[in-house]
Amino acid sequence: xxxxxxxxxxxxxxxxxxxxxxxxxxxxxxxxxxxxxxxxxxxxxxxxxxxxxxxxxxxxxxxxxxxxxxxxxxxxxxxxxxxxxxxxxxxxxxxxxxxxxxxxxxxxxxxxxxxxxxxxxxxxxxxxxxxxxxxxxxxxxxxxxxxxxxxxxxxxxxxxxx
Amino acid sequence: xxxxxxxxxxxxxxxxxxxxxxxxxxxxxxxxxxxxxxxxxxxxxxxxxxxxxxxxxxxxxxxxxxxxxxxxxxxxxxxxxxxxxxxxxxxxxxxxxxxxxxxxxxxxxxxxxxxxxxxxxxxxxxxxxxxxxxxxxxxxxxxxxxxxxxxxxxxxxxxxxxxxxxxxxxxxxxxxxxxxxxxxxxxxxxxxxxxxxxxxxxxxxxxxxxxxxxxxxxxxxxxxxxxxxxxxxxxxxxxxxxxxxxxxxxxxxxxxxxxxxxxxxxxxxxxxxxxxxxxxxxxxxxxxxxxxxxxxxxxxxxxxxxxxxxxxxxxxxxxxxxxxxxxxxxxxxxxxxxxxxxxxxxxxxxxxxxxxxxxxxxxxxxxxxxxxxxxxxxx
Numbered sequence: 001x002x003x004x005x006x007x008x009x010x011x012x013x014x015x016x017x018x019x020x021x022x023x024x025x026x027x028x029x030x031x032x033x034x035x036x037x038x039x040x041x042x043x044x045x046x047x048x049x050x051x052x053x054x055x056x057x058x059x060x061x062x063x064x065x066x067x068x069x070x071x072x073x074x075x076x077x078x079x080x081x082x083x084x085x086x087x088x089x090x091x092x093x094x095x096x097x098x099x100x101x102x103x104x105x106x107x108x109x110x111x112x113x114x115x116x117x118x119x120x121x122x123x124x125x126x127x128x129x130x131x132x133x134x135x136x137x138x139x140x141x142x143x144x145x146x147x148x149x150x151x152x153x154x155x156x157x158x159x160x161x162x
Numbered sequence: 163x164x165x166x167x168x169x170x171x172x173x174x175x176x177x178x179x180x181x182x183x184x185x186x187x188x189x190x191x192x193x194x195x196x197x198x199x200x201x202x203x204x205x206x207x208x209x210x211x212x213x214x215x216x217x218x219x220x221x222x223x224x225x226x227x228x229x230x231x232x233x234x235x236x237x238x239x240x241x242x243x244x245x246x247x248x249x250x251x252x253x254x255x256x257x258x259x260x261x262x263x264x265x266x267x268x269x270x271x272x273x274x275x276x277x278x279x280x281x282x283x284x285x286x287x288x289x290x291x292x293x294x295x296x297x298x299x300x301x302x303x304x305x306x307x308x309x310x311x312x313x314x315x316x317x318x319x320x321x322x323x324x325x326x327x328x329x330x331x332x333x334x335x336x337x338x339x340x341x342x343x344x345x346x347x348x349x350x351x352x353x354x355x356x357x358x359x360x361x362x363x364x365x366x367x368x369x370x371x372x373x374x375x376x377x378x379x380x381x382x383x384x385x386x387x388x389x390x391x392x393x394x395x396x397x398x399x400x401x402x403x404x405x406x407x408x409x410x411x412x413x414x415x416x417x418x419x420x421x422x423x424x425x426x427x428x429x430x431x432x433x434x435x436x437x438x439x440x441x442x443x444x445x446x447x448x449x450x451x452x453x454x455x456x457x458x459x460x461x462x463x464x465x466x467x468x469x470x471x472x473x474x475x476x477x478x479x480x481x482x483x484x485x486x487x488x489x490x491x492x493x494x495x496x497x498x499x500x501x502x503x504x505x506x507x508x509x510x511x512x513x514x515x516x517x518x519x520x521x522x523x524x525x526x527x528x529x530x531x532x533x534x535x536x537x538x539x540x541x
Contacts, residue, residue: 024462025455025458159190161177161181162283
């Protein structure tokens, strides 16, 4: 495995690992780890580092919705152009072009349901290319970013065993 | 009730004391655990659940389900080990049963069984229960705990009838290369030693492929290989292992097994089929995670001045703590709430070392090694 891939595997599991610990885990030296991180960022492989948040546990937390969007394209307007316009809204957390019954899957973050529905009806639906939207509010999150949202440590192994 | 001499004289495991000390506290980070911290792959667990829903709760064939033995045979091609599913494979209740059966099938009363130490703690008692006598062959930290021809000769193993090998090794994490095995194999052929090779950690090697003495010239016919699902697939509690060997040895082991166990438990056999069919990727991910932890732990111990050789397999590091390892481990537990197992528990050559299991989360490993560093600093 090359250095960048090894570093990426560590960061993808825990972006807060410091350079010395990544070096220890991969067997690279600290300078090589720093170079690999620089290269991953410069090449657009790593776009940022975020916490995986369970917003349900935050007072005045946020609500999340998955919005299906159908669009109609014309000679001047392709998926790229539509995506560019949708992605510019700060409320849009994630945007994917998908196969299947609709075109875009959009993850929207808002303060509350009203906030999200106003954003969709006032900002997204009126866009000329958009023909239909279907909004699914997320009621409960069980797993995100590869991490299970559950309580505690269920390590029930014997504390010392042969 | 009057107990048999055999039961009365069987010693208590040395690990028991540390288990009790660690269990008495509730703030302990344990690096003393000899099993994976992962759970069995979910698809393997669902296969077990499905089998229960379909009412698959009867005995299987004595030797284990044919479908499982076929997959085990296929699986072992990756180690260049080739065994016929119908006659050369026996599925057992954990690798532990396979080791016990091998002793009972291969050891006559008064036979001498050479065991390299430090090693896993069950071989000595198993040999004793089979009526044999253990001959200890110490391995040396200078050899990174690999077994050498010199060690065998120095210990007088030429007089032994049987040799037990455990590589990748618990507690040292040591592995053996084909070149190292070639020497040991030559010794076994010359001195007519049969071999029980416990390869339960075969899937957990880092950097180099697992090597086996059974693939050395002239060794297949004198070797019983033991393996299982506990370590590779994180299935310790499902108790499923197996033995691979020449038909006459497997027949003999099965003869005992059919009376004492009848068959290995049925539900885990379904889980194991699924594990072999579909869980290679998950094993690879676990191995990669163990490898990251291994490197971190080894580098941290070396940084704090406890010399640690680079273990090639299993999930243990074996740092040198100098002097009385038992006193070190007790004081460490007392002062910092970190549990490790003193190396001397695992026999000759283990003294002055600690068995450190890295089958625990990266976060806990960092916290535990920070605490150990503070303990070492303060001594």
